[in-house]
Amino acid sequence: MKLCQFKSANSDQQRLGVLVGDDVVYDVAELARAVKNAGGAPADWLLQVNSTLAVIRRGPAAVTEIASLLESIPSGSTRGQTIAYSLDSIVFLPAVNPSKILAIGRNYADHAAEGGADLPKAPLLFNKLPNSLSAHNAPIVLPSISEQVDYEAELAVVIGQTAKRVSEDAALDHIFGYSLIDDVSARDLQFGDGQWTRGKSLDTFAPLGPFITTRDEIADVQLLKIEGVLNGQVMQSSNTSKMIFKVAYLVSYLSQGITLE
Numbered sequence: 001m002k003l004c005q006f007k008s009a010n011s012d013q014q015r016l017g018v019l020v021g022d023d024v025v026y027d028v029a030e031l032a033r034a035v036k037n038a039g040g041a042p043a044d045w046l047l048q049v050n051s052t053l054a055v056i057r058r059g060p061a062a063v064t065e066i067a068s069l070l071e072s073i074p075s076g077s078t079r080g081q082t083i084a085y086s087l088d089s090i091v092f093l094p095a096v097n098p099s100k101i102l103a104i105g106r107n108y109a110d111h112a113a114e115g116g117a118d119l120p121k122a123p124l125l126f127n128k129l130p131n132s133l134s135a136h137n138a139p140i141v142l143p144s145i146s147e148q149v150d151y152e153a154e155l156a157v158v159i160g161q162t163a164k165r166v167s168e169d170a171a172l173d174h175i176f177g178y179s180l181i182d183d184v185s186a187r188d189l190q191f192g193d194g195q196w197t198r199g200k201s202l203d204t205f206a207p208l209g210p211f212i213t214t215r216d217e218i219a220d221v222q223l224l225k226i227e228g229v230l231n232g233q234v235m236q237s238s239n240t241s242k243m244i245f246k247v248a249y250l251v252s253y254l255s256q257g258i259t260l261e
Contacts, residue, residue: 001063002211003052003177005093008085014050014093018066019211023087030083031069038074052096052212056160056176063214092136095179095209096158099261101128103154103183103200104250108242111152123245123253128183129201136210143202146186153228153236155221155247156181158212163251163260171251174260177212178221182228221247 002019017025032046043065045058055062073083105124106117134140142149160176184206190199218224221240228236245253254260 001067001214001217003055003066003214004095004209004211005050005052005097006085006090007093008082009089009091016049016051016055017085017090018070020070020084025085025087025090026070026073027083027085028066028069030081031073034074034081034083035069035072038072040072042069042072052158056096056158059161063216092138092210094133094135094207095156095212097133098130098158101130101132101181101206102126102254102258102260103128104245105196107244108238109244110238110242119244123250125254126196126200128206129197131203132184132201132206134204134207136207138204138207140182140184140207141202141204143186146189146199146202148187150185150187151228151230151235152183152185153226154181154183155224155226155240156208157221157247157251159251159260160215163255166252166255168248168252171248171255172215172221174251174255175215175247177214178218178224179209179212180226182207 004017004019004025006015006017006025007013008015016028018028020026029047029049032042035042036047045054046065046069049055055066103126105126106120107123109119156179158176158179159174161174163171163174166174183200184204186199186202190196193199222243224240226238226240227234240247251260
């Protein structure tokens with residue numbers, strides 16, 4: 001299942017969407033209300049849901065309950081309700097609004113080699129502050145305080161079940177799903193400051209989405225192609241198989257001292 005947060009072209013109201021096929025997004029709450037009006041019995045929480053965070057907090061049953069809605073789409077009139085949107089008619093919002101964004105630097109062997117850096121012996125942790133969150137198709141604001149803005153397409157891991165001191169074997173069970181994030185950096189600030197927070201956390205420096213793909217749809221998170229494309233030109237191409245520290249290891253490693261949620 002692929003979930004998103006969006007608003008329609010004529011409303012600022014945040015909505016929870018689910019992708020059906022390749023190019024249609026259903027408003028989950030509107031769909032739930034339509035199913036109820038047609039005599040169905042959707043779970044009550046679905047009637048007002050508007051965020052991916054609500055789905056995550058609901059727990060494992062949430063995805064099953066949304067899937068049941070998709071099997072009950074009413075035919076005919078929905079009495080003025082708009083329940084389905086084409087991709088080009090909506091404005092995407094960040095795929096999720098997390099309390100923290102933890103990132104790992106130099107975690108691809110080919111990327112480390114490009115920069116002439118030695119392979120790290122332990123994960124190189126940094127954070128991006130929540131103000132840096134932005135959305136698919138939203139502009140990245142080039143700040144006047146930097147002249148060296150760079151970008152890197154990255155895999156985003158979205159935590160589901162709270163992870164605290166979990167083993168590597170159990171780590172993937174704590175993941176809700178995966179998305180894409182653009183790790184935008186002001187390199188001159190990043191290296192000039194002597195630490196990375198400001199250079200990594202300027203406004204709009206973390207476009208996230210457009211969708212979260214639930215974990216059950218990814219057979220092997222260590223076999224995903226990641227590309228960064230600028231104006232139609234591929235600027236970056238790698239694969240999660242080239243990660244120095246794998247996803248399960250990183251979730252376990254971070255959770256030993258930082259509660260992930």
